[in-house]
Amino acid sequence: MKIVLAQLNFHVGNFSYNLGKIVDSIRKAIMEKADLIVFSELSLTGYPPRDFLNYPGFIEKCRTSIEEILPLSLDIDIILGLPWENPNRPGKALYNAALHISGNKIKQVVAKALLPTYDIFDEYRYFEPGSEFHCLEIKGHTVALTICEDLWNIENGQYRFSPMDVLIQEEPEIMINIAASPFFYRQKEARIQVLKANTHRYNIPLVYVNHVGAQTDLLFDGGSLALDAENNFLVEASYFEEDFRILDFALKEKSLVKRAPHLRGADQGSQVPGAKLDKDIKHISLEIFHNKELLKRIHEALLMGIRDFFRKSGFKKAVIGLSGGIDSALVMVLATQALGPENVFGVLMPSRYSSEHSLEDAYELMKRLGTKGIEIPIESITQSAQAELKPLFGDLPFGLAEENIQSRTRGLLLMAISNKLGYILLNTSNKSEAAVGYGTLYGDMCGAISVIGDLYKTQVFALCRYLNLDKEIIPLNILVKAPSAELRPDQKDSDSLPDYAELDSVLFGYIEENRDFDDLIQDGFSRELIHRTLNLVNKAEFKRYQFCPILRVSSKAFGMGRRMPLVGKYDQ
Numbered sequence: 001m002k003i004v005l006a007q008l009n010f011h012v013g014n015f016s017y018n019l020g021k022i023v024d025s026i027r028k029a030i031m032e033k034a035d036l037i038v039f040s041e042l043s044l045t046g047y048p049p050r051d052f053l054n055y056p057g058f059i060e061k062c063r064t065s066i067e068e069i070l071p072l073s074l075d076i077d078i079i080l081g082l083p084w085e086n087p088n089r090p091g092k093a094l095y096n097a098a099l100h101i102s103g104n105k106i107k108q109v110v111a112k113a114l115l116p117t118y119d120i121f122d123e124y125r126y127f128e129p130g131s132e133f134h135c136l137e138i139k140g141h142t143v144a145l146t147i148c149e150d151l152w153n154i155e156n157g158q159y160r161f162s163p164m165d166v167l168i169q170e171e172p173e174i175m176i177n178i179a180a181s182p183f184f185y186r187q188k189e190a191r192i193q194v195l196k197a198n199t200h201r202y203n204i205p206l207v208y209v210n211h212v213g214a215q216t217d218l219l220f221d222g223g224s225l226a227l228d229a230e231n232n233f234l235v236e237a238s239y240f241e242e243d244f245r246i247l248d249f250a251l252k253e254k255s256l257v258k259r260a261p262h263l264r265g266a267d268q269g270s271q272v273p274g275a276k277l278d279k280d281i282k283h284i285s286l287e288i289f290h291n292k293e294l295l296k297r298i299h300e301a302l303l304m305g306i307r308d309f310f311r312k313s314g315f316k317k318a319v320i321g322l323s324g325g326i327d328s329a330l331v332m333v334l335a336t337q338a339l340g341p342e343n344v345f346g347v348l349m350p351s352r353y354s355s356e357h358s359l360e361d362a363y364e365l366m367k368r369l370g371t372k373g374i375e376i377p378i379e380s381i382t383q384s385a386q387a388e389l390k391p392l393f394g395d396l397p398f399g400l401a402e403e404n405i406q407s408r409t410r411g412l413l414l415m416a417i418s419n420k421l422g423y424i425l426l427n428t429s430n431k432s433e434a435a436v437g438y439g440t441l442y443g444d445m446c447g448a449i450s451v452i453g454d455l456y457k458t459q460v461f462a463l464c465r466y467l468n469l470d471k472e473i474i475p476l477n478i479l480v481k482a483p484s485a486e487l488r489p490d491q492k493d494s495d496s497l498p499d500y501a502e503l504d505s506v507l508f509g510y511i512e513e514n515r516d517f518d519d520l521i522q523d524g525f526s527r528e529l530i531h532r533t534l535n536l537v538n539k540a541e542f543k544r545y546q547f548c549p550i551l552r553v554s555s556k557a558f559g560m561g562r563r564m565p566l567v568g569k570y571d572q
Helices: 015-031 050-054 056-074 163-170 187-202 292-313 326-339 356-369 379-393 400-421 431-436 457-467 476-480 500-512 517-522 527-539 541-545
Strands: 002-007 036-038 077-085 094-102 105-111 136-138 141-147 174-178 206-209 212-215 218-221 225-227 233-236 243-248 318-322 344-348 372-375 424-427
Touching: 002 015, 002 206, 002 225, 015 036, 015 056, 015 243, 050 056, 056 077, 056 094, 056 105, 077 174, 094 136, 094 141, 105 136, 105 141, 141 163, 163 187, 174 187, 187 206, 187 225, 212 292, 218 292, 233 243, 292 326, 292 424, 292 457, 318 326, 318 356, 318 400, 326 344, 326 356, 326 424, 326 457, 326 476, 344 356, 344 400, 356 372, 356 476, 379 400, 400 424, 431 457, 431 500, 431 527, 457 476, 457 500, 500 517, 500 527, 517 527, 527 541
Parallel strands: 002 036, 036 077, 141 174, 174 206, 318 344, 318 424, 344 372
Antiparallel strands: 002 243, 077 094, 094 105, 136 141, 206 225, 212 218, 225 233
16 A cells, blocks of 8 residues: 655644645645555644634634545545544534545544643643544555554553554554654654554554644654554654655555454553663753754754744744843844844844943854844933933832843834834743743843743753854854843843753753652752742743743743643742
8 A cells, every 4th residue: 555644834724725735745646646645633724723623614614625625535545634523412512533535535534532631732622532443444454543642642651541452453454643743852752662662562564644843832843654563664754844755555465464452562551672761850951962963953943943933924034132142142043044144133232231242242143144233222221211210219229120121121122123124023031041030021031932942041052052063153252151131230140040050950850850849859959959949930930921932842841831820839
């Protein structure tokens, strides 16, 4: 059986765009004389459609779109993901479904059974879980079709059953899984481990088709693949770009297929032999310092995220506030690589506390990148604001309020440029700052999207060094000088924050791994450091609640994936 893996970059809610991609791929597959083409989970709508699913007209467009696809199925079988009405009420109105389309008909509707509600997922909010499981018949072959999470229970065991344990009773010759599996920098290893665990357990080949592209903060890396029953790779599609792969499966005759049940391993949790993912809590956040492959993935993911955010929102040009520091330098480089230097505009906004070398470094960076920019001193604006506040502030000493006036002045100018010229403002805050509240609302926290808000400060340094491996793109002085907000004389981040190497290790344990005080003590961190860090994180929740979307590259990014009470009190 000749199978096409259609790995495409869809746009949430853009039916004409998505349908065009699907139809073009089907026609191309027909030209290749394929028997079956497989698309990813919720491909017709894009993933995740979220509350679009509450609108009847949105679901109606799904139905009318299928009417355009049906005539193409006279020459090829199609597996397509989309929301589909649940005819079995009571229950939720929709399934997260896959249609098997053949001979100008919908031959079968397969409903996703295991609906994730952890991290960024909220599928049970919208969908009814599938409860009936039957294989498909395609070109004389029996096919077990599942949707994303339906295969993941083999590892984490958080659901009561696995759909494949039911489907295997019908003696399928092959498994197909359609997915919308978001990227994080170790997702490739985790995904392959899970898929190999399935082929190991059920002893049949597997075809897996994933989304690629960015949907605002969620990034999808592709990596669609096919494995034989012995876990050999038959196909591995590209990462971070669309792909169209053709696989000619020499499926066994039914008489030669091993009879079900054939479940290798003693229980549902059996895993394929091999190395497990690294779980060294204290040092895992630092692993990318020495791992070029992981840094390469993060780099490619962020470039894809920037490109797709601009393309799908209809904008072309970015504006960035340049301080001469490492965070804004990294965002400037990434934006230039993603959008081209002609589409990136830098704004330098020095105050009386800005050092001369910071300005020189920022200008040197723009020169190397070939970007244009402007310098707008903020001293007169901040002095005017402070003068107007003098009757209220009186003789109170210079402090946080005056520092924040500087930051908010910069935010005011950047947003004015964004509004007037139609540029998208890219935020330059990192994850360490966002975690401990080291940022000013309506100031340096302004922006339409956060490019590096899921990278800790130590990871920012690591990625900058990676980008400089072949050629010094970021001036060396930016990499070696002490981080500073430059909002008061001789200010350094270390004046108010722990050393970033220690801070980031504690933050990773608390945020990524949900480890509380007692766990972190076991890792050897001091009580003072843990108390101080966790207190800062919890108190800053109100700031993160108002922060822009963050391109997600870790397993636990701020935003949809981490939901905390704003005024909660949890004593560590």
